[in-house]
Amino acid sequence: MDKTFSPAAIEAHWYSEWESKNHFAPQEGNGAYCIPIPPPNVTGTLHMGHGFQQAIMDALIRFNRMKGKSTLWQVGTDHAGIATQMLVERQLEAKGISRHDIGREGFIDKVWEWKAESGGTITQQLRRLGASVDWTRERFTMDPDLSKVVSEVFVRLYDEGLIYRGQRLVNWDPKLHTAISDLEVVQEEESGHLWHLQYPVVDSDEVITVATTRPETMLGDTAVAVNPNDERYQHLVGKMIALPLCNRAIPIIADDYVDAEFGSGCVKITPAHDFNDYAMGERHDLPLINILTADAHINDNAPEAFRGLERFEARAAVISAMENLGLLEKTEDHTLKVPRGDRSGVVIEPWLTLQWYVDAKKLAGPAIEAVESGAIEFVPKQWENTYFAWMRDIQDWCISRQLWWGHRIPAWYDTDGNVYVGEDETLIRQENGLDNDVELRQDDDVLDTWFSSALWTFSTLGWPEETEELERFHPASVLVTGFDIIFFWVARMIMMTLHLKGEIPFKQVYVHGLVRDAEGQKMSKSKGNVLDPIDLIDGIELEDLVTKRTSSMMQPKQAQKVEKATRKQFPDGIPGYGTDALRFTFYSLASTGRDIKFDLGRMEGFRNFCNKLWNASRYVLMNTEAFALTSEKPSFSLADRWIRSQLQQVIAETSRNIEHYRFDHAAQTLYDFVWNEYCDWYLELSKPVLWSDDASASQKHGTLLTLLEVLETVLRLLHPMMPFITEEIWQNVAPRLDRHGDTIMLAQWPSSDAEEVDTAAEDDIEWLKTVITAVRTIRSEANIPPGEALEVLFGNATETDKANVEKLGQSLEKMAKVKRTTVLGNSDDRPPALSALAGTLEVMVPMAGVVDIEKELTRLEKELERMKTEQARIAAKLGNQNFVDRAPQAVVDKEKVKLEELETGISSISAQKSKIEELR
Structure with a gap:
């Protein structure tokens, strides 16, 4: 492994590897798991909402794939009638051409040309996010087979009296007509x-x-x-x-x-x-x-x-x-x-116009009952109320649009105004006995894009044919969506699928919140607070970011305001954090149903987490170069037994949290275990065995095995959330455990092992950690050099404490740089000492020969004086009403935080000073 974690290189390599080897396609498995992607507009580019949503779906797919299920993440894009037509019209207008100049067929040809050349931007961006969708099954709502389904459904609903034409009030766009x-x-x-x-x-x-x-x-x-x-x-x-x-x-x-x-x-x-x-x-x-x-x-x-x-x-x-x-x-x-x-x-x-409608009231009943009965479950459950409120007062659905791009309505009119509905003109003539002398004109309108999207879960799987995929993956396991399209898409899919397929489209609907900026404001181009996920992954220079955020359509004053805010917030641009850090940030914020405030500070922290994992892995690999699996039973140290036991709880919690869509809890569990327990504590606790000349071969083997096995398990637990870094490290770690495979994504999801749970080891190590922390606190507060060996005294010790000092004294001495430990009785004299508590146990370090009391008091007095001067300055600043009224709120808040930190620091140093003065 390289010395430094460089996300760009490994992301490009591994995604290409996964896709070329078709790892995203459904494998044979014990049960099926399917997610239909909410099809993004073919004109679209990735925004933060997309990034958040795709990250959630990918974690679910990777998790279930590793659990041995046959998984399908069905991918595709929507033809986006208005958006696409506007985009191509603007391109034509730039050349001085109107769509009316080239006619309907010529315009449609131009749209298909654009789609072939530029319509895949968002699908390439999905790849950048690590989305493990089955690209071999990619669909487009205007594909011939899907278009045929749309026509067939329209005709069927019309014949059943569920589609009709009527004059009603609609939202009318006077510019787009x-x-x-x-x-x-x-x-x-x-x-x-x-x-x-x-x-x-x-x-x-x-x-x-x-x-x-x-x-x-x-x-x-x-x-x-x-x-x-x-x-x-x-x-x-x-x-x-x-x-x-x-x-x-x-x-x-x-x-x-x-x-x-x-x-x-x-x-x-x-x-x-x-x-x-x-x-x-x-x-x-x-x-x-x-x-x-x-x-x-x-x-x-x-x-x-x-x-x-x-x-x-x-x-x-x-x-x-x-x-x-x-x-x-x-x-x-x-x-x-x-x-x-x-x-x-x-x-x-x-505006009052003649439009085509679906009689939604007749379709709503079974769709309401499907949720009431629990056949379809909303997560969080509160969104069911939103669904019911709309469905019980549902209005007929206007499905016609006065556009050229889209599924043209399969209805024809003769010169007398008679309407004929059928899949094509030839069929209509045959069924109605109309010879070629009868002039027929097809309806100029196209269908609302939500009409074709409503058929998405089953049309993409081959319906109306009874395909193997349809049998295997329908109903879908879950639909992941934002609350803003519960009415427009979710409800319509439920209605249409129940009516046409006779079954629910999906078993669960996971409704996520919106991604907002760090202040909780909705991200919008007009506000200039939009973040581009690709910029966060790759980085972007300040000038490029300013250009991107200040649209030419903005008013000059607004553009100046946005530019000023951007330069202030990102004086050095955005450095680029990699996909794994971005994804883990999304998960850490993904509490069910709530909007999330996206803070770049968190992303910086998770980039550091990636570095921590990378460096820890390199340490493990360097220390296990000569490791080889043997048939000999390993001897596990106390620290080995502790970390193995802790891991079982982490496995269970991570699995449970992902299954219940608590990605925030899963992320926190893994972060705490990797950073605190494995990297900060276990790697240190393993050193006495690895570096000891007295440790037996079986003891060293047990620790080396534990280092590797725990790391390899953690990589599998992290993989659904951080696919790239875990793949790169796993490829280096797994072979040392004689585990081989093309990819970690097909490795088995970890399962907890009750035999590995060792509560006694957990209790012992927790005791050791609290004592070590107490010694380190004393060292820090008294400014004692980290390399200086200390004598440590224990007061108020219970029988358990005494036994632990005897049992764990060697580990304590090595990890806390302690030369001698003594348990004091109640009547023993206590020398002048600095102390800290480890639970109820008093941990003391005698001052003699360790700290120059007068020198330390002088240092603390100077620091107190400096801090009090700064405290007075900031207090005066905040006491100035002019400053409070005129400065930006963020600046005022920052000063208040500084003041609080100074007050805390002054209190802490004053306490240290008093403690040392008592020892004079």
Whole structure:
């Protein structure tokens, strides 16, 4: 092994080795284990959420593979209708070409060209993360076989009456000219206005005041609603309003939805341009008046004065006209949530259009029952409530999109408007007796990408054919996903799979949190706080990082703010920590269901952990060069028996924690054992045997065997979380134990052995550790050189303590550099000594000949003076209100931490000083 751990070299080598030897493909095993990957967009690049999610799935796959199961991590990408179409359109526009210039077929060809050349970025990045997916089974939602499944499912659901075409309200993107899902709408707080408009009551002197943030929609109002229990307006219910500007009358209706305490208690109802109004319109059988065109201009259903105006121009015109009529009561500043398309950035309009829908209500019942019965389990369980709340109030699913890229809807129309649904035109003509003289036109729309994704668990395994893979790996064992797509993907997969396949798609749903920055803020490009996992793995120069974080689409002030923050946070750029350190950081933070705050300080610590493991392994390998397995029974020392016993608990805890998705606990267990028990204690405790001339051959063999066996077991335990470093070390360690194989990933997962548990050895070593720690504390506090041999006295000793001093004195002398140990009786005189407690045992080091009392007191006094001066300086700084108010909070907090540390230090040194003064 190289002297220094260099992740880049071993990562590239081992991933290539694993993939070329097809180690990720399912092996024969005792049972099957399958995870379907949530297919990332083919246009995508890896972000921190992806990195976190892939790390969790890979740990589960590697763990179960090592447990001897036949594992399949089914990989693939989604065609990402809107994202991909926008990307290719921008490329064409850069050349001065519109998609309409080359037509639909020509555009689709261009998309496939782009996919072939550049559509694999994210799959290459998955490799960088060490994802052990079966690349030989990679799928794409637009692959011919998957596209055929999509058409077949559409036709089947249509024939069953579960898909229909209807005019409903949708989220409409006026720039992209398509319906979009709720997931593609970003609700952001923006500053706006609330306009209070007066509507005259017909045949009355009264007016009703309504407040709205979208005055232009009044042109499509079909009612004004009040709460039926609102005494102010009960006498008006059933009367008519003379709708200003529109020369028509609309009714005043009563509905419990209206909040009498909000605003005036009166609400204008525009069913064709608001989802809540649409629902109320259905309850009261109100007409729907659509006043907008596809590009959000006022159409001919509105009064002539406003026709053709862009929606925001129309807003200004309506406000002006109402003001001229004396019907604008007031205008207030108002902060509101504005829905914007996540791709286009424009304000989304609820818009009345003809779309294709799935009757989700009929599919929801069995999907609810599957979770209620426990057939599908959510982890954490609380997410079941979120699932139930949405499913029990589910709305029909709009599945059509006005795009060119995607699965084209398998529906054709004749010149009379008759609809024919079938898998292709030839089949439709045959089934309906239509000869070639009958003109048919295929629907221009494509299906929502979530439609094909809903079929993912079984379409990727060969359905509708009864394939071996489908029989073996369906239902999947677990789906790993974020909570934000429980509605959009998880629920729809459950509904569609139960209906089409007659079984659940997966047995468990593990719902993880979101990855946020160190302050708990959501990572976003607009905030400039995004971290790229590949940058964390490889490193990135400061200037490149600044360029990456400051988008050209940012406002100049925001870009300057982001640049300043980036330069302050990463003055030297990001050094690059390697994949294993990144993955282990993810696991350490992966408490079930909670969002995680990603802190680079932790990542630095886990890079150090990699170095610690690497260096410890080199030490073991250097000391076991001449080791050879023999048939002779080894003799295990107390330290050997202790570390072997401790290992059994670590094996059991790690297995249990991974099985229960407590990756944070598994990571902590392994970290503590490797760093503290094995590296810091056992390697030291092994030296007296390895370096002793008195130790027998069987004793040395026992310690060398333990060094190797414990390390090799630890490598297997760590492998699901840190695949690269464990593979590299294992290839060097395993042969010394006569264990051979192409890869650690196919090695057997460790199982705990009750015969190795030795509680007596654990008790003895724990006693030894506490005493050694006490001696080292005294040495540190009194500034005694580490090489100076000490006399150690024990007071308040129990019978167990006395026996341990007798039994473990030799180990204590070697590890704590002690020349002599003495147990004092209750009546024995005690010389002036420094002391520390090891439990109830008092550990003392006589001062005579060890510490120059006056010199040490002088040193401590100087240190106290320095610390008190610094304490006063920082206290004055924090007492200055100007500093506290104007300095960034992070700076203020840092000063407070410094002050606390100084106060602790002053207290500790004062205690040391007092203790030594007593010895004068």
